[in-house]
Amino acid sequence: MPRSAKRGRAKSKPRKAEPSPKDAKAKDAKPSDAAAADAPVARAVWSGSITFGLVTVPVELYSATRRRGLPLRMLGPEGVPLSREYVCPEEEDRPLEGDEIERGYEVRDGEFVLVSDEELEAISPRRSRDIELVRFVDRAAIDPSWFVRPYFLVPDADQSKAYRLLAETMERTGRAALAHFVMRGKGYPVAIFADRGVLRAETLRYGDELRSAEDVGLPAPDDVDAKRVARMRRAIDALAADALDESELVDEGARRLRDVAERKRARGEDVVEAPAAEEEAPAAAGDSEGGEVVDLLALIRQRLQGGAAPRPKRAAGRKRGEGEDERGATRGAALQDETKQALLERAKQLDIPGRSRMTRDELIASIRRAS
């Protein structure tokens, strides 16, 4: 799950969103944007309308993924969660304040073009509350490789008819819709699918973000031997099943880590009370054990049936009204693909302290924060 989403984007520099030295030290620092990507499912991350032609369908967007497990934190020798701060290598004695940090693009070795918040602000997509459907395509033509992150589109209780009509039509005709929308100042291409009367959205990668087999440099096929193909077919048939048993697709790692921690807690071993970690994702806040999921499904049911469902709390206590941001997903995700050696190289360039002792995940998190 991508964390520190906003930082991935060009727009995000120290400003307020970045853990500026000030923020990092403040005890009451707001949760990082990581929280957004990990938000519990039963909270709308965006609301607006699907439009196509003259038709307007009011919808709310809900994440179709939920966080699981406990993120690993960096702790001090006594178990206290650490804060991150920025210093100038020339004067390491004091942390830098937010307004002492600028954003620079390295055009040549050591030569930077400075880019200000205002400049980036000026070229940001304009605000919009619409998901405008610009094309309908054969749904089978959109390869899942394009998908970044899934959402549910939940209709407004009073206006579910247009929603149902759109969903039903798309399903009957085997079409998916392509659209573009703006969430928290960032644009996302999105594909909308209809399944069993429910609309879902998948944010998409951009066209130049996927490599082809040629880009990767895979060899061209030899003459394919029919006997071998037949043998492979038999191997495939031997494994054929009609359905996917989803219980086989559960990564037990997160649960095991929690179990290990719970056992230590029960023994009173290595347990430390400390102020809640602030810079990393807020802990159990969004931890979903299934409760919210049921709520979400109940919510969709009620809305679809035109019942007056209680409106869910909208992002209570969150400063950004407009919900989630995961554009950085692409970028964070790209780091995931690097070898540890490559990550170490990057970390070295960024002067990240403690890099040689970090796990891959820690390296990725640190690189994202620093770049």
Place this chain on the structure above:
Amino acid sequence: MARAMWKAQLALGDVEIPVKLYAAVQDRDVHFRLLHAKDRVPVKQRMVDPRSGEEVAPEAVRRGVEIDSGLFVVLGDDDLAAAEPEASRTIEVRRFVPRAAIDLSFYARPYFLGPDGAQACADYFALAAAIGDGERVGVAHWVMRKKRSFGALVARGPHLALVTLRSADEVVAAGQLPQPGGSEIRAAERALAEQLVAALDAPFDPAQLRDEYRERVEALIEAKAAGRKPKLPKEAAPPKPSGDLAAVLKRSLAAAKESRRAA
């Protein structure tokens, strides 16, 4: 030639094919460095104890989890190892299921598989040909970098690809969703909607998925690097409905009136 991320044996029953794993996603984002404004030196980050503001040396940093709000459990290497899956170099294909059996929300991230060595080519291409554009998708399990991973094994033309799948407890699957109900949709409405959808029908063309914001950022940097005063490129106007659609809309509105009168 892209560098392989990992080597493994792709196993289906008693068939084993040595493969290499390659990233299919490439990072296109514009990356900035944080600089100290005064001297434009890239800043360093360091970890500090928030109570004292004292730096904690990297070798003194420990790892742990926040098990309850404000309650931390420190985890040693042994603890972390206890939670890790057993290391392996096998990508085990356990099932082949119909494409439709995998909920869209599971798909996470694509990779290419390539044959590892000339010996592997014959089996590799034979397997890709056998999977073909068929309706069956392999469901694979493997452990990479101390993490359990799942993926859908598919063919991309003559090559094999692996799209990772999210863990089931991370996904709210649409299979749990109710059938929608509500006031009945009339045949006339259905016909109109179908017309509208048909009017906007087009092939899926990834080239149209352009990151215009990134293009504007790049133009801005380029102008500034060349010492030009950046002419901040304006955002393109949102796409307009085609002429065809307008015609359909006119017809649809007329038809809507008609059906209202009839009702």
